[in-house]
Amino acid sequence: AQKVTQAQTEISVVEKEDVTLDCVYETRDTTYYLFWYKQPPSGELVFLIRRNSFDEQNEISGRYSWNFQKSTSSFNFTITASQVVDSAVYFCALSEALDQAGTALIFGKGTTLSVSS
Amino acid sequence: NAGVTQTPKFRVLKTGQSMTLLCAQDMNHEYMYWYRQDPGMGLRLIHYSVGEGTTAKGEVPDGYNVSRLKKQNFLLGLESAAPSQTSVYFCASSYRGNPYEQYFGPGTRLTVT
Numbered sequence: 001a002q003k004v005t006q007a008q009t010e011i012s013v014v015e016k017e018d019v020t021l022d023c024v025y026e027t028r029d030t031t032y033y034l035f036w037y038k039q040p041p042s043g044e045l046v047f048l049i050r051r052n053s054f055d056e057q058n059e060i061s062g063r064y065s066w067n068f069q070k071s072t073s074s075f076n077f078t079i080t081a082s083q084v085v086d087s088a089v090y091f092c093a094l095s096e097a098l099d100q101a102g103t104a105l106i107f108g109k110g111t112t113l114s115v116s117s
Numbered sequence: 118n119a120g121v122t123q124t125p126k127f128r129v130l131k132t133g134q135s136m137t138l139l140c141a142q143d144m145n146h147e148y149m150y151w152y153r154q155d156p157g158m159g160l161r162l163i164h165y166s167v168g169e170g171t172t173a174k175g176e177v178p179d180g181y182n183v184s185r186l187k188k189q190n191f192l193l194g195l196e197s198a199a200p201s202q203t204s205v206y207f208c209a210s211s212y213r214g215n216p217y218e219q220y221f222g223p224g225t226r227l228t229v230t
Contacts, residue, residue, distance in 0.1 A: 004159070033217045045160075045207065045221045091159050095217050101167040102148040103216040104175060105209075107159025 002027050002096045006108035013082050014116055021077040021111045023092030029053075033095040034068065034075040035105065040088045051075065082115045089113075119143055121222035123208050129228045130198045138193040138225050140208030146220070147213040149191040150175070151183065153204040154224075160207060166191055167213075198229045 003026040013019045025034065036048040049059065051068050059066045063080045079086055089112050093105040124139040140149065147168050152160035152175075162175030166185040180202060182194045191210075195202055208222040 009157075043205065043226070044223050047221075050217060093159070098165060098167075098173070098175075100165075100171070100173045101213070101216070102150070102165055102211070103219075104150070104162045104165070105152075105160065105219060107161070109157060109159050 002029075002094055002106045004092050004094050004106055004108035006090075006092055006111050008111045009109070010112045010114070012114045012116065015083060016081050017115075018078060018080050019082050019113065019115075021079075021090050021092075021113070023075045023077065023108060025073050025075065025092070025094045027073075027094060027096075029095075029097065033103075035091075035093040035095075036066065036075075036077050037091045037093065037107075038088045039091065039110070045091075048077075079113075082113075084115050084117050087113060087115045121208055121210055121220050123206070123222040123225050125225060126223065127226045129230065130195075131230055132199060134198050134229075135194070135196050136198065136227075137195075138206055138208075138227075140191045140193070140210075140222055141189055142191075142208075142210040142220070143189060144210065144212075144220065145188070146210035147188070148211045148216055149185065150209045150211075150219065151181075151191065151193045152207045152209065153177065154207060155204050163193065163206075198227075200229045203227060203229045 005024045038046040089110045092108045150165040151163040164183040206225045209219040
């Protein structure tokens with residue numbers, strides 16, 4: 001069965017520290033997508049990244065970077081020089097094809113990141 | 118272009134009451150989804166629709182019904198609300214040609230007392 005595990009429930013760091021959020025997934029599909037979403041205290045879901053299973057290149061976007069390793073079924077997310085505004089719940093998600101059509105997203109339980117000044 | 122909107126944003130129900138949550142999208146997306154998010158959990162799929170007039174069950178469909186009478190709207194109904202349905206409900210939509218790119222609404226926070 002498809003599954004996403006985010007083992008870190010809560011992480012607390014001080015501003016300017018680097019922090020890595022772990023994500024491990026299980027899937028029976030050969031083609032799939034992985035995602036990271038941010039959920040700030042206001043509650044909306046903010047899309048951060050989508051990665052195709054065939055593309056194992058790491059990606060960097062500003063202070064954010066993502067490390068995708070198929071060999072270990074991991075898709076980790078690093079925030080460099082964290083800021084208070086990074087405080088949020090972060091979700092890793094995995095695509096799953098649905099019976100009729102369309103795609104569901106299988107979410108991990110999330111990691112709550114608290115950045116203090 | 119409003120994207121995906123959800124009505125209402127907040128609601129408090131008593132056990133046994135009924136209500137309908139409305140999701141609307143103006144992007145002409147074929148696929149629409151309802152998820153629920155419980156404390157300490159990620160989102161879980163309740164029901165989905167791949168087109169007007171079609172719906173299907175997701176992971177946690179019990180206690181909910183849905184309808185997709187118009188392409189732009191996806192309704193989620195609770196016929197007899199229970200405290201276990203206290204949750205935040207998110208709607209999402211996507212193009213048939215790119216189902217992996219899902220656009221989420223802002224969420225509806227529902228409390229059942």
